[in-house]
Every structure is written in C-alpha cells, then in structure tokens.
Amino acid sequence: MRDFPKMLYLGTTQSYEHKSAQNEDHEVDLRELGFVDFADLESEQARTSGGMISSASSSDFKNAFVPVEQFDAVSEELVQKELQLNVAQTERDQFKAENDDLKAQLIQEREANQQLQQIIDSYQPVPTTQTPPVAADYNAMTSEQLRVILDEKGIKYLARDSKDTLIDLLR
Numbered sequence: 001m002r003d004f005p006k007m008l009y010l011g012t013t014q015s016y017e018h019k020s021a022q023n024e025d026h027e028v029d030l031r032e033l034g035f036v037d038f039a040d041l042e043s044e045q046a047r048t049s050g051g052m053i054s055s056a057s058s059s060d061f062k063n064a065f066v067p068v069e070q071f072d073a074v075s076e077e078l079v080q081k082e083l084q085l086n087v088a089q090t091e092r093d094q095f096k097a098e099n100d101d102l103k104a105q106l107i108q109e110r111e112a113n114q115q116l117q118q119i120i121d122s123y124q125p126v127p128t129t130q131t132p133p134v135a136a137d138y139n140a141m142t143s144e145q146l147r148v149i150l151d152e153k154g155i156k157y158l159a160r161d162s163k164d165t166l167i168d169l170l171r
Helices: 024-032 044-048 068-123 143-153 163-170
Strands: 006-011 016-021
Touching: 006 024, 016 024, 016 068, 143 163
Parallel strands: none
Antiparallel strands: 006 016
16 A cells, blocks of 8 residues: 555545645645644534534545545646646746846947947047138139149149149149
C-alpha cells in the first residue's frame, strides 16, 4: 500500500477543501495549515450545535471516498500540472534575464550614441552672425585693385591681362 499521494481535508464533512500531499514534508505543511484526514473532519451539525460531536452516518461518507484509480489519475494530473508550472516559471525567468540583458545593452548603446552625437556636433560649423560680403563692383575698380583681389584669392593671372579678363577671373 502506498502512503503518498495522500488526500487531506479542511472544513466540514459537508463543505470541505482537499489537497493532495505528495510526500511527508508536504503533508506536514498541509497539517500546519489545518488540513486533516477525512475521518477527522467535523460534521456541519457538530459545528453548529456548539461543538458537540455526533456520530457519523453512512450518508456523511457517501461522497467522501473516491476509487483508487480516480485518485491516482487526479494525483498524476496534479504532478503533470506542477511540472508544467515549473517549466513555465523557468522559461519566464530566462525571458526576464534576457529582457534585463537587452535593457542594459540598450542603455549602453544610448550612452554611446550620445557620445557620438557630441563628437559629431563638435565638427559642425558654428553659424556666424556676419553678413555675407557685398558683391564688389569690379567695373568701378582699377586693374591694380583687381590684381590685389586675385592675389588674395590665389588666382593666377598674366601681367598683360586686360581689366575685362581680370574681372572674368574673379567671377
């Protein structure tokens, strides 16, 4: 005869909750919560009559017992559900760890992005508030003045170039 799984009950013979103890430790835990053997449950009448315990009749136990096969099937189903729960909890923990890793990577990448943006911003030309130079009226200038402007801009010209040629070089 197997000792476990073992059904324990909480409540009265008419209204009870049952749990299946899988081993001795589980049985101790359930008993600490107030679970007892079915035979130790109080009847509803005993509770309401001031704690007086009356004798049990066959009607009290009519729905209390289940066939061993049904009990074993329920126990097996419980074990399977507990295994599925353990697998789901393990997967959840793995997904949570992966999610935490991805969050940490995202924070690092944001910081790196900010640093790169600061470097890019440091290379951006600073807008000037100067007004653009007014186009000079080259026709009003002398050939010598045009040569000075060409020299400043580094534009090559010939000494015998005419004023019109020098103006064309500046445009």
